Amino acid sequence: MAAEATAPLLVERFAIQGGDYEHGGDAAARIKVIMRQLGIDPDLMRRLSIANFEAEMNLVMYAEEGVMEFQVHADALRVIVADRGPGIPDIELAMQEGWSTATPEMRARGFGAGLGLPNMKRNSDEFEISSTVGTGTTVRYAVHLA
Amino acid sequence: MIAPRSSLPLGANGVAKGHLIDPAACVACLACSRTCPTNAIRVRDELARIKYELCIDCGACVRACRHGAARAATTPPSDLARFEHTVAVPSLTLYAQFGRDVAPARVLYALTQLGFDAAYDISWMCEMLAGATDAYVNEGRGPWPKISVTCPAVVRLVQVRYPGLIANLVPIETARELSGKLLRRRLSAELGLAPEKIGIFFITPCTAIMDSILSPVGLEQSYFDGALSIAEIYGPLLHELQTAPPDDAITDEISPRGLLWAMAGGEIAGMRDANTMTVKGTDVQHVFDRIEAGTFQGVDFIEAYVCPDGCVSGGLTVEGRYAAQRNIQQIAKSLGDSPAVGEERIRRLLREDFFAVSEEIRARPVQPLGRDLREAVARQKELKELIPMLPGKDCAVCGAPDCATLAEDIVRGEASLDDCVFVRIARLEDDLRAREARAHE
Numbered sequence: 001m002a003a004e005a006t007a008p009l010l011v012e013r014f015a016i017q018g019g020d021y022e023h024g025g026d027a028a029a030r031i032k033v034i035m036r037q038l039g040i041d042p043d044l045m046r047r048l049s050i051a052n053f054e055a056e057m058n059l060v061m062y063a064e065e066g067v068m069e070f071q072v073h074a075d076a077l078r079v080i081v082a083d084r085g086p087g088i089p090d091i092e093l094a095m096q097e098g099w100s101t102a103t104p105e106m107r108a109r110g111f112g113a114g115l116g117l118p119n120m121k122r123n124s125d126e127f128e129i130s131s132t133v134g135t136g137t138t139v140r141y142a143v144h145l146a
Numbered sequence: 147m148i149a150p151r152s153s154l155p156l157g158a159n160g161v162a163k164g165h166l167i168d169p170a171a172c173v174a175c176l177a178c179s180r181t182c183p184t185n186a187i188r189v190r191d192e193l194a195r196i197k198y199e200l201c202i203d204c205g206a207c208v209r210a211c212r213h214g215a216a217r218a219a220t221t222p223p224s225d226l227a228r229f230e231h232t233v234a235v236p237s238l239t240l241y242a243q244f245g246r247d248v249a250p251a252r253v254l255y256a257l258t259q260l261g262f263d264a265a266y267d268i269s270w271m272c273e274m275l276a277g278a279t280d281a282y283v284n285e286g287r288g289p290w291p292k293i294s295v296t297c298p299a300v301v302r303l304v305q306v307r308y309p310g311l312i313a314n315l316v317p318i319e320t321a322r323e324l325s326g327k328l329l330r331r332r333l334s335a336e337l338g339l340a341p342e343k344i345g346i347f348f349i350t351p352c353t354a355i356m357d358s359i360l361s362p363v364g365l366e367q368s369y370f371d372g373a374l375s376i377a378e379i380y381g382p383l384l385h386e387l388q389t390a391p392p393d394d395a396i397t398d399e400i401s402p403r404g405l406l407w408a409m410a411g412g413e414i415a416g417m418r419d420a421n422t423m424t425v426k427g428t429d430v431q432h433v434f435d436r437i438e439a440g441t442f443q444g445v446d447f448i449e450a451y452v453c454p455d456g457c458v459s460g461g462l463t464v465e466g467r468y469a470a471q472r473n474i475q476q477i478a479k480s481l482g483d484s485p486a487v488g489e490e491r492i493r494r495l496l497r498e499d500f501f502a503v504s505e506e507i508r509a510r511p512v513q514p515l516g517r518d519l520r521e522a523v524a525r526q527k528e529l530k531e532l533i534p535m536l537p538g539k540d541c542a543v544c545g546a547p548d549c550a551t552l553a554e555d556i557v558r559g560e561a562s563l564d565d566c567v568f569v570r571i572a573r574l575e576d577d578l579r580a581r582e583a584r585a586h587e
Binding site: 009010025028029032034036037038039042043045046049050052053054072074119145 | 309310312435436438439440441509511512513514515516519520522523525526527529554
């Protein structure tokens, strides 16, 4: 992809631990602080924050561990979330609104409404997901800077 | 910017502020800078200064200051003389200051004995707003949850730190401003006076409301001419309360449901929608972070206050917040629980758009690190390199409230690494060692 060819202006990486609900959301919060310091448009900031939070909580709920990489490009903000975990057997199914494999414990915490992946896609301008069962999942998404 | 109508001291940029730091009294002790929830204060050159662009008018600095330097700048009582007819509109919190047995009507009467020509209650307007808010939430247009605009410091917090949540703010004017609007219209007609000859003053529990009168949000100009603090009129009022009012003194109907707006939880208590929540004090920012992340979809409406228990815990009150809450609950109970406002009246005013804010609420986002994305990114990188050079003790002695804020000030060119005492000591020790090494050669 042409956009990937240009080197990012800034890269920040955050490690995320599966099952760590206490710190789930910290990476998304830190990216928000950076976006604020960079003067990103509030609406873009809101959309990317929603996607980041969903991605981070998906990782906390389902994967063993992973990394969220935030890239600032001249024309876009890109995020790559890669995890080591069970993977998603049927991505098409997982992308359907309301589909969820959340356990009762996750639902008790207010997650697992089956809004995660579709919500991320809705709030980003580019969205891509690839997964290998038994290995892990990688999600890439971006919002375009005006 | 509209010229302030009262003769107040001016803060930064010549804009009148409801709270400020008096350079003559400031001892540069750091108490205010450490307590400020938005890191808006710097203590440099032996003086604390408020960076008003970051300030949300919460008054935490006024509470923290033990030297009377950070203080409220409410309206001087001499301002009353500029008007032909003066009116006091007390915060409901005023009723909570004098125990359980002093009825609101007596407090209103006592205010007229203090020199105001009249005093009016706003509890019925609060009850009306609960109905208007229900109607607005019922319309069902997102984003959710809706956030109350009752606390002016919460509105400023959204403008400064959470611009993405501006669309969540309920676009309904506050009970105090709506009361001011009605009173000015009504009294001007009744007394045959030009509206500007009538001086309407709020009796405020906090500096945030004073600030909202001086520079309103969602309104071109406040309907109030100023505000006096509950604390400053408490003594004289207590004295006047010893005289019982004549039977026909105050005829205003008090709304028991509206009275509860003095405390956190009171606003949602009067609403039909039960899918609501109260958030207070330092928790507000945590909850707003969560709302921004999109995890509060199940809640319709949030009332939020920067003070720990709502208005009864405002910085300019006298009665403690626990006793004040008990007082207001008992007073409300003694008045019964019948609605003071008819639903038909609310519906009619809704149709007239009476409650709507008159101006768009705009974001006031924090200044980015650079003028454009490239410069901001370069400074962001400098910032990341600076952090490990600082001790991370957040001692605030440098004048910034914590190490991360000092690092930001440095990349913005407003401070230097040498402002950190730990950095300076380490450098002196290095110099000393180098000198000793040379002496041994």
